[in-house]
Amino acid sequence: MKKGFNLYKNLISTINFIGRRKFSIDCQNMASAYIRLEEGSDRFQFSFNFHYKNVNRQFNFSRQTSETVQDFLNRVSTNVGKVVEQKTKKKKKAKQSQDEDISCVESVVEDKVNVQLLKDGIPVSPEVKCLDTLGHDTLRLLVYDTSYDIEVNAPWVSSIVLPDSILAGFPVYPSKLDLEFASREDSSFEWFKSVDDKRNNFTWTKVGDGYFYTPSTSDIGLRLLVRCIPRRKVLEGDIYKEGPMVEAVSPTVVEAGPGRCPFEDRHGFTTERIVCPSFRVVTYNLLADTYVDSDYSRTVLYPYCPPYALAINYRKQLFLKELIGYNADLLCLQEVDAKVFEFDLTPVLYSLGFTGVFQRKGEGKVNEGLACFFHKSKFKLVRSCSLALGKEIQSNPVFSKLYESLKESMYGQLILAKMAGLPTTLQVTILEVVEDGNMKGRRIVIGDTHLYFHPLADNIRLLQTGMTLCYLEHVVQELSDECGHRATVIFCGDFNSTPDTGAHRLLTLGKVDADDPTWASVKLQESSLSDEDFGNFGGLSEGDMKGIDLNHSFSLASAYRELPYTNYTAGFVGCLDYIFYAKDALEVDQVVPLPSEEEVTQNTALPSIVFPSDHLALVADLRWNNC
Numbered sequence: 001m002k003k004g005f006n007l008y009k010n011l012i013s014t015i016n017f018i019g020r021r022k023f024s025i026d027c028q029n030m031a032s033a034y035i036r037l038e039e040g041s042d043r044f045q046f047s048f049n050f051h052y053k054n055v056n057r058q059f060n061f062s063r064q065t066s067e068t069v070q071d072f073l074n075r076v077s078t079n080v081g082k083v084v085e086q087k088t089k090k091k092k093k094a095k096q097s098q099d100e101d102i103s104c105v106e107s108v109v110e111d112k113v114n115v116q117l118l119k120d121g122i123p124v125s126p127e128v129k130c131l132d133t134l135g136h137d138t139l140r141l142l143v144y145d146t147s148y149d150i151e152v153n154a155p156w157v158s159s160i161v162l163p164d165s166i167l168a169g170f171p172v173y174p175s176k177l178d179l180e181f182a183s184r185e186d187s188s189f190e191w192f193k194s195v196d197d198k199r200n201n202f203t204w205t206k207v208g209d210g211y212f213y214t215p216s217t218s219d220i221g222l223r224l225l226v227r228c229i230p231r232r233k234v235l236e237g238d239i240y241k242e243g244p245m246v247e248a249v250s251p252t253v254v255e256a257g258p259g260r261c262p263f264e265d266r267h268g269f270t271t272e273r274i275v276c277p278s279f280r281v282v283t284y285n286l287l288a289d290t291y292v293d294s295d296y297s298r299t300v301l302y303p304y305c306p307p308y309a310l311a312i313n314y315r316k317q318l319f320l321k322e323l324i325g326y327n328a329d330l331l332c333l334q335e336v337d338a339k340v341f342e343f344d345l346t347p348v349l350y351s352l353g354f355t356g357v358f359q360r361k362g363e364g365k366v367n368e369g370l371a372c373f374f375h376k377s378k379f380k381l382v383r384s385c386s387l388a389l390g391k392e393i394q395s396n397p398v399f400s401k402l403y404e405s406l407k408e409s410m411y412g413q414l415i416l417a418k419m420a421g422l423p424t425t426l427q428v429t430i431l432e433v434v435e436d437g438n439m440k441g442r443r444i445v446i447g448d449t450h451l452y453f454h455p456l457a458d459n460i461r462l463l464q465t466g467m468t469l470c471y472l473e474h475v476v477q478e479l480s481d482e483c484g485h486r487a488t489v490i491f492c493g494d495f496n497s498t499p500d501t502g503a504h505r506l507l508t509l510g511k512v513d514a515d516d517p518t519w520a521s522v523k524l525q526e527s528s529l530s531d532e533d534f535g536n537f538g539g540l541s542e543g544d545m546k547g548i549d550l551n552h553s554f555s556l557a558s559a560y561r562e563l564p565y566t567n568y569t570a571g572f573v574g575c576l577d578y579i580f581y582a583k584d585a586l587e588v589d590q591v592v593p594l595p596s597e598e599e600v601t602q603n604t605a606l607p608s609i610v611f612p613s614d615h616l617a618l619v620a621d622l623r624w625n626n627c
């Protein structure tokens with residue numbers, strides 16, 4: 001109850017804030033009043049816009065459901081009467097100052113404002129409690145000669161806020177939007193910019209429609225306003241129920257952007273969305289805010305990047321514009337903050353036709369994770385799942401052979417012990433092609449992962465890669481049993497593995513054996529396995545560091561073949577990100593070239609004022625090869 005009341009107070013503040021700026025509510029709401037009554041609550045909220053002669057005012061009440069109708073109507077009458085009287089006195093005073101005859105000013109003040117509550121056209125008994133009549137479908141409020149149809153639990157905006165960082169050339173959208181009895185997808189949005197700002201009295205002109213708006217350079221120095229009419233679909237088709245319109249003004253003005261970003265040149269290769277039999281895939285590590293928002297990151301990891309450019313409110317404007325401009329069909333993202341997925345990526349991309357699934361890393365215990373978005377014109381979701389590798393290797397029957405093989409050696413037990421504490425996760429999204437063409441109905445298994453980061457843990461990453469491929473094979477087999485044909489695999493992510501590692505060999509060659517140099521590529525005491533927890537396993541030599549045979553049945557290739565880098569920081573430069581595809585079903589139409597090293601190092605390294613992440617996005621157009 002308290003939470004609902006606080007949301008209501010936020011709504012009142014928003015409406016009053018807008019009212020002071022003389023930006024009136026649409027006339028379409030003048031003949032409606034709104035009651036919000038949550039089940040079990042002892043209070044109700046009542047709101048209506050009163051327009052009478054020289055008065056135009058929004059009234060908002062929070063009242064006890066146990067009070068009588070008469071008490072409620074008395075409160076409405078008193079509040080309306082005060083406002084009307086104040087307006088009339090001001091008008092009389094203005095006439096007096098002009099030495100005009102006061103008698104020519106019509107007074108609308110009465111001893112008591114006539115307010116009635118009708119049910120089925122008949123006045124409600126004044127002794128009836130509000131709770132016993134508020135939910136009726138045919139309630140009507142009369143104030144003076146104005147009649148208001150009362151809507152119960154109409155679509156409602158509890159809160160709407162614009163961000164405190166708005167850059168010209170980059171998308172802006174509500175940083176907070178709380179709706180009740182409405183959906184964001186069904187609601188309508190209009191955008192306005194201020195024409196002048198004299199003593200906070202704004203004049204506005206409309207500049208756009210839709211959930212987000214991209215300010216132009218002509219908007220620099222101006223404020224923005226968004227108008228939201230909450231709606232929900234009530235019947236099949238295009239029939240909607242609307243609630244009262246609410247507006248929000250940006251707390252700051254539009255600022256100049258960083259200039260042209262290198263990813264905008266890459267957009268020249270993706271000016272349009274492609275059609276069947278081709279589709280576009282993007283993989284991108286967004287650099288989670290949870291790893292950036294610290295003094296260590298600002299002073300040690302990325303000291304060359306201005307603090308404002310490391311802030312997530314700045315960076316998300318860049319990577320959203322970048323992602324939008326690729327006109328992709330599939331987006332596989334890593335290091336996605338949970339809040340960024342919910343409040344930024346999902347609403348913006350949904351407005352462009354995408355649907356997404358998200359999985360926090362480490363059984364949901366980490367604030368960032370993996371996200372897969374797909375365009376609804378190309379694909380529909382069959383199902384999605386995920387697994388935390390460290391836990392699943394010990395309990396999931398799919399990995400029983402791997403687990404038993406590792407348990408046979410002390411070195412294998414060391415690896416299992418290390419794996420158990422890692423949050424590394426595989427996200428699997430199964431999609432079905434819906435676009436017309438020969439491939440309609442075919443299914444694709446999308447794997448997305450972010451392997452363990454430690455530079456001395458190639459052996460851990462090799463095992464993690466083996467597990468992910470093993471599970472993808474399991475999913476493909478299940479689908480084959482269901483629909484009678486083999487599904488296609490695409491495997492994307494930040495593998496934290498360069499092309500010379502065992503993980504890469506396993507992915508592209510299909511196998512590694514127990515003597516692969518990756519298993520014993522580093523001395524035990526120098527590796528990530530030399531934690532104090534493993535003291536009881538001392539005495540191992542390099543000769544003891546023998547792994548297990550790993551293989552898979554997929555025929556995978558990297559869309560980009562070889563790249564000099566996808567991750568470029570002051571401390572490391574190398575290729576860690578990949579789009580792997582099944583060669584027996586798909587082929588590459590084009591890959592979008594990466595920015596040049598000169599562009600990447602113009603501001604020392606990544607991230608920077610024009611690169612929102614320390615990784616680069618990979619973008620590939622794939623085509624079904626049997627079309």
